[in-house]
Amino acid sequence: MELPEAFKEKMKNLMGSAYESLLDSYDQPESKGIRTNTLKLKPAELVKILPFKTQDVKWCEAGFYIDHEVRPGKNPYYYAGLYYVQEPTAMATVEVLDPQPGEWVLDLCAAPGGKSTQIGAKLQGQGILVANELVNSRAGILSSNIERMGIANAIVTNEFPERLVDSFHESFDKIVVDAPCSGEGMFRKDPGALADWSLERVDRCVGKQEKILESAHRLLKPGGVLVYSTCTFSPEENEQMIESFIAKYPYTLADMKLSGITDHGRVEWTRQNEKAIEKSLRIMPMNVNGEGHFIAKLIKSETASELRTAKPGYPKSRLKKASQTELIDYQNFVKNNLEPGFYKKFENRLYLLGEHLYALPEGIDLEKIANLKLLRTGLHLGTFKKNRFEPSYALAMTLALAEAKNVCDLKDEAQAYQYLKGEALNMGTQKGWILVGFNGFPLGFGKASEGLIKNHYPKGLRIRKK
Template structure:
């Protein structure tokens, strides 16, 4: 691999004798992995279902290494949301964050969604996950991945981090800042990161990281946990960024220990040689099977005095509480198609956005977030059309097959691909809406009539070939 000369010179000066080992790591194949979606099944069950070999990831119970020649996104189980394709060392940051059921968690730089869906699985449908992404196109991908994995309690926002402060000031128990960075740890995996790298880019990233961390501080509850991570080797974006942050804000660093990861933050790479920096974690490709990362875990003081002024008043939300009359077609659908306990769990949280029906996460004040650009507010149940309710893809992916009354569970892989291509299925089923699954897990909806299941898999998600 042809590395930039300025990068090589910088790393040689920093790493000394370990520099040659770093260079050698770039000649090794990239490490590929998948992470089990524990909203749907356990890791052992997934491993038994897959047609390719897996090897466990030491620091993540749900994670597996797979051979770099495997194409995991070409398997129907991927479309059923049983796993997320994720580089193994990228799983470490959420392990450090350690979200628990009931937590309010913010993933501040969330696309494409690997860490958000990992957080969502840990929350087990309780609490609230706010997944924010500034870039429009990436935010759309984030939202789709959250739907595919069956999350019901997520809000997806498309905002500058500072725009979230008025809506969520000191609201979160835990915040993940997987900061935009110079990407030095991803050179082997991402040719784009290599092509875009420069010393000037490092400086630009530092400026963004400072602003993002400032917003994160204002969004985190006193006593809350902030995890900062990057995929760069740059001390300016790692140790030095955290050193400056804890000098400015009331935080203490907590020692990070993860199985199989031995490198820690380098005190000698900071300006003031603060020994606390050794509590941070470095993931180096010479000592770990994976790409390069940096992680810091910070605990906010319980005594915090901020002078920030929150804008008073509330905006009018475009989402409005659905009335019994407005819900008639949905209630008919739910009665005929869904298990009572599933629909009952959301019955007091049903809101309309135009013709779209959402089940919003418990505890969210809609007026407080009305000024934000929202791509998703909880679970999208479906759409009201003339004299009928049409269930949505997100609802299908949130359902277990046992929670639907009319099910077509495919066991033939070719039929599963036929469905994923958007084709009708020549199969008998009870007339009406059908939850189509593959080997026990939902893929999406169809509508049955006269020996044919008409396909309702979203057009934008359909595959072209196996």
Template sequence: MRKTLKEQLPAVFTDRMETLLGSEYSAFYNSYDEKTYAGLRMNTLKITAEEYLKLTGQELEPVSWCPTGFYYNGSREYSKNPLYHAGLYYIQEPSAMFPAQALPVEEGDYILDMCAAPGGKSTALAAKLHGTGCLISNDISASRAKALLKNIEASGVRNSIVLTEDPKNLVPVFPEYFDKILIDAPCSGEGMFRKEPSMMKAWEKNGPDFFSKLQREIVDSGIRMLKPGGKMIYSTCTFSVEENEGTLKYILEHYPDMHVIPIGQTGDGLMEAHPEWVDGPEEIRHARRLWPHHLKGEGHFTALLQKDGEKPETLEEYGEKGMKALPEEFEQFLKDGGVTISFDPSRLILQGDHLSYLPENMRPLGKLRRMRTGWYLGDIKKKRFEPSGFFARGLSPSECTNWIDLELDDPRVIKYLKCETLEVPEELPNGWYIVGVCGHSLGWGKVTKGTLKNKYPSGWRWQ
């Protein structure tokens, strides 16, 4: 007879958890026989939860610890949906919504998401910034960072930098630079066993001891990049004491100017951490454990820390300077394409053919490996400007007059997402247009005599 999922759990893991949880262990163990929970989080750069529910007529159960998060039934109708492709929501495991929600972001903050792929937490942080300040999203794996980049671009984030660096290489460029840092650290993934049983074999190969060493190297770098008065989230998707309370004890012992502070966010099933498990200071109890037998989610660990000192009142002027004037090709495109927002030339940079718009007052990045530097607007080729899909995703109808908006049930929406040519009214003037659905941008198209040549990015094509 085939073993149930809970019967497949490694014995070393179950023995350890039984010792930790005592009378609660039976409920924890039996949770592996229960269903997993699917979640989606609204992208408030584009739509509020109330607006989305009104638009779709759906009734979704809210996630108690994330005001923009909801449970859904896990069906493909949410991932195979034009509104998803328009970036209105991000599909995310409910427990994983908590770390970004727990970081108290203020508009104008400069934020680092240090281990950011595939982008769920970065897109949540970007939405909280509301287009202000700067979000630097980093992942050491260039292959994983491709998904991170796609999710940031699809979400319409304008003020982001995407890097692929070892965290220690960021420190010389960004010493005490960031107002907020999120470290969702690589971990042994015990909270993923129910959702991805294959993680059990990886756990047996590289368990808590391996990852706790790696996590401490990462937090060393993060703390050195955090401003005095700045706040940092440390989180994992594992239950391991070494990787959770143990890492907090390491931080408090090695960095006396760092403190675990209360998380203001509330919600069902957010349980206190356990300093007694590591003979650590009482302040560790401020961290929160999300256990699968206490809530509808796979589980997470989240701690909010703050560095002593006062946050500088004024932002140091770094100013990586760009251009003195808008390129003629770009300026002409803005006029012809009906784009009404203004651009500061000093924040425009041209890297080869690629024209990008830097976040305000961005520090020079030196030789750091990067996948995207700011809002990628498009390419200047043979005295003409070719806009990017990322440019379109960052625009709203109030910022571009050349707009072809389609209803959700219009068959041309799927045709457009499949990169097919569309027929449009012949009286529509020739030129560049944004193609949107229900008032939300999908991408560009170029109209010539009643035919729209599709400029939707091939890498985003509807499959």
């Protein structure tokens, strides 16, 4: 691999005798991995049904290495949301964060969704995940991945981080800042990161990271946990960034222990010789099977709360509480198609946005988020059409097959691909809505009539070929 000369000179000066090992690592194939979606099954259950070999990732119980030649995004289980394709060292950040069911968690720079979906799985449907992404196109990908993984308690925002402060000031128990960075750990994986790298880009990233961390501080509760990570090796974006942050704000660095990771932040790479930097993790590709990451876990002081006057004049939310009259078609759909008890899951949290019905996460203040650009507000249950309710793909992905009364569980991979292409299925099932699955796991809805299942898999997700 042809690395930029300025990068090589910089790393040679920093790393000394370890420099050649770093260079050698760039000539190795990239590390590929998948992470089990534990909302749907256990890691051991996933391994049993996968058609390719896996190897455990030491620091993430749900994570597995896969062979370089494997194309995991071409398998029906991928479309069933059973796993997320993720670089193995990137899995370490949320393991350090350790979200617990019931907590409010923010992923501040969330696209494409690896860390958000990992958080969502750990929350197990309890609490709230807010996943934010500034770039429009990437925010759409983030929202799609959250849907595919069946996460019902997520809000996806498309905002500058500072715009979230008015709505969520000191609201979160835990925050991840997987900061936009110069991407030196992505060189093997992403040729674009290699082409875009420059010393000037490092400087630009430093400025962005400082602003993002300032917003994260204002969004985190006193006593809360902030985990900062990057996929760069640059001290300016790692050790020096955290050194500067804890000098300005009331945080302490926490110890971290992850199996298989022994390298720590370099005090000698700081500006002020901050000893606490030793508690951060610096994951380098010549020492682990992975692309590399930097991680720091910061605990906000219990006494760090700042008074903030409530912003007057919040706009009125476009979402409105659904009345019993407005819910009749939805109630009929649930009664006829889903098992008893499903309605009670969300009955007090049903809101309308035009013709669309949403189940909001518990505890959200609609007025406070009305001024934000929202791509997803909880679970999109479906859409009201003339005299009927049409269920959503998002709803299908949160269900277990056992929760639906009418199921078409495909066992043939060719039939699964037929459905994923958007084709009708000739299955001779009874008339009405059908939850279509593959080997026990939902893929989406179809509607049966005259022996055919009309395909309702979203057009934007349909595959062209196997």
